[in-house]
Amino acid sequence: MTGRVLADDRRVDVALSEQTRVEISRQKERYPSARSAILPALWAVQHELGYLAPAGMEEVARILDLAPSEVQAVATFYSMYFQKPGGRHTVMVCVNVACALRGADDVVAYLERALGCPSGRTTADGMFTWQSTIECLGACGYAPMMQVDHRFYENLTPAKIDAILDRVAGEAGDDGHATMQAVAMPKAPPSVAPPPAEAEGPPSDARMPGTVKGESVPGQKRRRRGRPEGNDL
């Protein structure tokens, strides 16, 4: 977890942890073509750094034996990869059709007022970076929805949004991407077993799905579909 900064435009030198590099190599083995591993590799970098620092992308390119330009082309194509360091927590509001029909615009307007900065920016206290340019996150049935770090919050109302923001901001000693690692890279499903000891961040029961109504974890859904456990970044 090196070199995390809050200022929007400052770049830092980063060195990926051994763990992340091993993860990237492991992803490479999973596909017939190394190119296919770009997406999971970038996830691993973002989990560690909170955003895709150029040095991180270069490292991905080196491990996957691709040109750094190819990696960045992919990275910039997807809105859920962050090109700049952001706040401690990331809030992404879906504005696609189902959510739009169920009031996503109001959610966006409300968030802008609540956080006091426009979409794409970071709050003055460095707590939240938020984005309203996110496409469908696959929770249309519970629209409108938003994702905070790696958790979904659904059937949003202004009151719920306030509660969520308060709670997330109030989590003492919490760290946004620590949350991502603990929740999204579990060695075992978090609803079944506690997270592995080496995962950073506070005990995971506080963040289990279900503590907030309508909350769910994307990783959990995938597991239900019978994918191999634990590595679905």
Place this chain on the structure above:
Amino acid sequence: MTAAPPPGDGQVGLVIDGREVRVPKGTLLLDAASEVGIHIPIYCAHPKMDPVAVCRMCLVQVEKLPKLQPACATVVSEGMVVDTQSDATAKAREGMLEFLLLNHPLDCPVCDRGGECDLQDFAFRYGPDTSRFPITEKVHFDKAVPLSDKIELDQERCILCWRCVRYYDEITGEKEIVLQQRGVHTAVATFDGQPLRSDYQGNLPEICPVGALTHRQYRFKARPWDLIRTKGVCPECSYGCNVFVDSRDFEVKRFASRDNPMVDDMWLCDRGRYSATSWNSTSRLRRPLVRDAAGGVRDVGVADAVKEAARRLLAVSERGGGEVIGVLGSPDCTNEEAWLLQRLAREVLRTPHIDHQLAEMLRLGPAEHALGIAEIESCTAVVVLGPEPEVNAPVLTLRLHKAATKRGVAVHRVAANAEPRDITARVGDARLVGVVADETNRARAAAVASALAGGGTAVKRMTVTRGGNGRGVKDMGLLPDLAPGYRPAVPAGMGGRAILESATSGSIQALLLLHAGGVLAGLGALVESALRIAKVVVVIDTKPGVLADAATVLIPGHSLMEKQGSVTNLEGRVQRIRAALPPATSVPSELRVLSMLAGALGAEGWGSGDLMEVHRALAADVPAYAAAGNGGRARWEVAAA
């Protein structure tokens, strides 16, 4: 059924706009149409790249298919009936162009590409009259963003055809450019905004169909209709890439590629391409001069200068014989000049001491350049000795890349001093192996070639000669031991370095130097003392410098942009060059000056030095050149038979 069953000759018959066409199986519709002169507008398609069909500009109607088909990616099939003029096609073209122009800045009046832009041309020919999109709503990007010291990007003008990305992927393999972001924000970019580092950037503005990528060297320099276009050959190295020399107001404004699939395959290197403006230098020799023993300098007419040169050369040779004269040309000479110079030396001055460079290059033979450039693609394997061949002929790298990636040729880059045994082991079984080396590694290349040959393996060598016409002047016998056409010279004379050393020791008393400024530059002491000690120094050259300063008789010459003749590339391809600029001096051509000199020395039957006359005499002397004509390769085996 609209057509007869396939006759099984590997040809496919189809009908395009009512015209019957027969093309080989596997041909793309786009190529089949151009075969019969039917123009289909394209953006993403490119003759040297694989089809991707992303721009949808080439959509045409094919009978029985519900949707329009991209001609650039549709393979012809028997009985196909194609309509490139239907209403549906026209509507698709209009629609595509309206889309492409949605966010286009429409700044043709200040765009370097104006007048030679496919977006302008197709919008004019196939586009809608008006846009339904308000001009005030356009998405804008920064303009004139440098991608390097050579290339500028104007993202607003980009139509996202992917050509630049594919160029870097397929043609050079360097992958420096990608498209980043998505949707309307998609933009051409390098990794982390780093500047382009490629040695082949100059091809980008030529493959870009619009004015998004432009040359910084050519920025705001000319409109295509201002330019005078002359077919030429890049003078920077002996690879001999074909270029258009585009000039305006008596200055070269740019070199543009002139596709010769046998040589450059339409790519130029930056070193060659951007050398274009160096020919506009005004630092030139313009008037003949004669220097007397006391160092006094006289301005003279060319006739007097030639007479004076002849008088002084005769004076030294009367006492010491022809052997006291050393003659140096250079790879900056045309074939005609080189041939005439050696003839003057051997027949009139009667000296065997002739060369075109200082490094000794004895017993050259045609086997050293038997491998043709395009032939690289049909080799099983190619061995490249050291980095020099690619440094000295940069576009060779692109041919090797194509051979390796598109033709499956195994390209082995090995150290120049690698053991032939190890190389043979690496190459393994092969039908035809190319051995590519720089001329300074001739001996090693020979050793490698003989180690590889044998069994079922044939070996052909390519030698990268130094200097623009390095091959031509060797063919023409500007060598101490070989006369034109690799015939042995009897007697053999001294090479370049020995000539200069002998001048320093006094056994060579006169030097005749034709366009030798380049090869003698940077040799410092040896050249200086040779020039100082020699009694007679006749210099024919273009630029001021040590030679001009030391010349006892100085006659201005013409640059390669100011004359006609032929040059020969490293594989022996004889190519014409033409004058793109007016001469910087009123002195007649070098051929004329050499002929006048021969006459003044008492030789008879030398004629006027007219280019055609010299060329005919040359061709009679070297039949391989007669057979090569303009653009063919000199085949020495044929000539010997």
